[in-house]
Amino acid sequence: MMTKIKIHGPQKIDGVVQISGAKNAALPLLAAAILSDEGLTLKNVPPLQDVSTMLSLLTSFGATNHIKQESRYAMEVCIKTDSIDSFVAPYEIVKKMRASILALGPMLAKFAQCKVSLPGGCAIGARPIDIHLKGLEALGAKIRLENGYVHATVPSGLRGMDFTFPLVSVTGTENVLMAAVLAEGTTVLRNAAQEPEVVDLANCLNAMGAKISGQGTDTIVVKGVTQLKWTTYTVLPDRIEAGTYALAAGITRGCVDLVGGNFRELLPAFTKTAEQAGLVFEDTNDGTRVKFGGEIVPVNFETGPHPGYPTDLQAQMMAYLCLAKGESQIMENIWENRFMHATELLKMGADIQLGGSLAKVRGVKALSGATVQATDLRASFSLVLAGLAANGESVVDRAYHLERGYSRVKEKLAGCGVEIELMG
Ligand code: EPZ
Numbered sequence: 001m002m003t004k005i006k007i008h009g010p011q012k013i014d015g016v017v018q019i020s021g022a023k024n025a026a027l028p029l030l031a032a033a034i035l036s037d038e039g040l041t042l043k044n045v046p047p048l049q050d051v052s053t054m055l056s057l058l059t060s061f062g063a064t065n066h067i068k069q070e071s072r073y074a075m076e077v078c079i080k081t082d083s084i085d086s087f088v089a090p091y092e093i094v095k096k097m098r099a100s101i102l103a104l105g106p107m108l109a110k111f112a113q114c115k116v117s118l119p120g121g122c123a124i125g126a127r128p129i130d131i132h133l134k135g136l137e138a139l140g141a142k143i144r145l146e147n148g149y150v151h152a153t154v155p156s157g158l159r160g161m162d163f164t165f166p167l168v169s170v171t172g173t174e175n176v177l178m179a180a181v182l183a184e185g186t187t188v189l190r191n192a193a194q195e196p197e198v199v200d201l202a203n204c205l206n207a208m209g210a211k212i213s214g215q216g217t218d219t220i221v222v223k224g225v226t227q228l229k230w231t232t233y234t235v236l237p238d239r240i241e242a243g244t245y246a247l248a249a250g251i252t253r254g255c256v257d258l259v260g261g262n263f264r265e266l267l268p269a270f271t272k273t274a275e276q277a278g279l280v281f282e283d284t285n286d287g288t289r290v291k292f293g294g295e296i297v298p299v300n301f302e303t304g305p306h307p308g309y310p311t312d313l314q315a316q317m318m319a320y321l322c323l324a325k326g327e328s329q330i331m332e333n334i335w336e337n338r339f340m341h342a343t344e345l346l347k348m349g350a351d352i353q354l355g356g357s358l359a360k361v362r363g364v365k366a367l368s369g370a371t372v373q374a375t376d377l378r379a380s381f382s383l384v385l386a387g388l389a390a391n392g393e394s395v396v397d398r399a400y401h402l403e404r405g406y407s408r409v410k411e412k413l414a415g416c417g418v419e420i421e422l423m424g
Pocket of ligand 1: 024027127128129130131132133167168169170172312334335377378405
């Protein structure tokens with residue numbers, strides 16, 4: 001396992017990056033395989049730690065899988081689910097990845113029972129699952145919490161209903177949506193998450209035979225069906241990975257061709273903020289070109305559910321704004337504790353003031369290399385970005401977080417003329 005990344009700055013990004021399939025689309029899609037009578041084939045699955053963890057969860061239920069390498073950056077995963085005979089998501093797996101909770105909805109819909117270890121808190125916030133459970137209960141599940149586990153059963157079938165999410169939850173929407181697909185009658189999900197990853201899940205479920213409409217709006221309507229069939233589906237490209245490399249081009253005053261999707265369309269709020277902050281976006285035949293426009297301009301923004309500015313690109317934008325000409329203000333509205341990268345950026349000479357969910361970032365002329373500690377996946381990359389722009393050597397410690405969500409970082413950066421050293 002990689003634990004440290006060493007970077008000699010400053011370096012400049014100039015080249016092409018193949019964007020992988022989206023982690024946060026692949027995880028619910030893998031869980032959706034449970035709903036099929038036979039299984040599911042997914043293409044463009046990113047080679048990531050979190051994907052391996054979801055596959056080991058499916059294996060622990062009794063499913064089998066076959067992986068074919070499509071390219072350096074993509075896998076075809078064929079999952080057979082007709083041999084599932086265990087209904088427990090154990091603590092050892094759930095503690096590694098909170099998205100394990102995505103198995104609950106499909107397991108209940110298909111097998112009327114499931115026991116999932118409670119995920120507990122994590123670095124970026126409390127991350128409760130109360131909304132997932134409320135939605136599943138409204139469909140007819142009976143749930144009790146005992147000995148750190150969610151014990152869920154469906155005593156007399158899932159039934160369609162009208163449910164309003166008390167707040168917008170991405171995996172909450174995905175979990176209840178997956179359960180509703182096999183429920184009897186029509187389910188209406190209001191205040192649903194509108195993220196492209198939710199749309200990708202709904203589209204895949206429809207390809208499997210589900211009857212879902214309204215995905216991508218705040219109201220999703222599901223007409224229950226009795227069974228889903230095997231299909232082959234290609235995972236959406238990773239807009240968060242794309243936005244991260246766009247900011248790598250920005251902070252190093254370079255240029256990057258993001259290949260694999262129209263990232264201006266997938267990232268409307270990010271693109272608007274990044275344009276204000278000095279980046280230039282252009283559509284290309286196979287993706288989006290992002291160039292540094294000549295000046296890092298301070299900008300104020302707040303994170304919010306899609307189509308708002310994604311919280312998963314907040315840390316990386318903060319690193320970029322550390323070098324702006326003036327003060328930027330960032331409001332983090334999704335996670336209560338997602339500014340831990342800020343204190344690390346201070347070690348590199350940044351000027352950031354934190355107050356609750358507001359960060360004031362005053363631009364400095366230059367950052368200087370330092371040893372810093374990664375606290376979560378997106379924070380890790382924000383420190384790599386700062387290291388690429390800083391003068392001198394930086395070491396990002398606890399860099400294993402990065403491997404959960406960014407595939408082949410060293411290789412992708414090397415393709416843009418940038419060198420980093422991974423240390424065990
Ligand atoms: C998803 O997490 C993503 N993970 C996160 O990606 C992302 O940061 C987040 O959505 C927001 O965009 C996956 O898709 C696998 P939420 P999720 O439920 O679904 C509160 C990354 O770096 N809430 O939309 O867990 C919660 O505390 C990550 O790739 C409840 O109160 O996020 C938060 O404040 C990290 N009760 C807010 O809702 C609940 O039952 C939104 O969280 C559920 C959530």
